[in-house]
Amino acid sequence: MNPFVLNLFDASHEQRIAGVTSFVGEDATGCFGIQANHARFMTTLVFGLARFRLATDDWQYLALPGAVAYFNNNELTISTRHFLIDTDLERISNLLEQQLIAEEENLRATKESLYKMEQAMLKRMLALNRKTGWQ
Numbered sequence: 001m002n003p004f005v006l007n008l009f010d011a012s013h014e015q016r017i018a019g020v021t022s023f024v025g026e027d028a029t030g031c032f033g034i035q036a037n038h039a040r041f042m043t044t045l046v047f048g049l050a051r052f053r054l055a056t057d058d059w060q061y062l063a064l065p066g067a068v069a070y071f072n073n074n075e076l077t078i079s080t081r082h083f084l085i086d087t088d089l090e091r092i093s094n095l096l097e098q099q100l101i102a103e104e105e106n107l108r109a110t111k112e113s114l115y116k117m118e119q120a121m122l123k124r125m126l127a128l129n130r131k132t133g134w135q
Contacts, residue, residue, distance in 0.1 A: 006052055065081055
């Protein structure tokens, strides 16, 4: 089986993996697979697990909080905020779940902070309105 190259990019590092024989991912339309010499292809991957295989290895799992995947000239490039790679499905599933919980907590905290800022700004505008008679 002919190999291709998998390039992984996130906010803090990059990794180039040569000798990949197949990749399985999921986008909004469902699961798909890529092998060497695939036609040019671009999609957005959903939050979850993808997997890839090297010629002599078992599947390796790739945890992603969503990503852009682009295949061209026998190279698959995946750009995301963060990625994890592991050969153990259970371990990486647990790590992905922890990551999802942390991201949900960060999102909740951000929304709460924005709400508080909005409330403070409205109070300030009302105080200015009373003070200056601004309409």
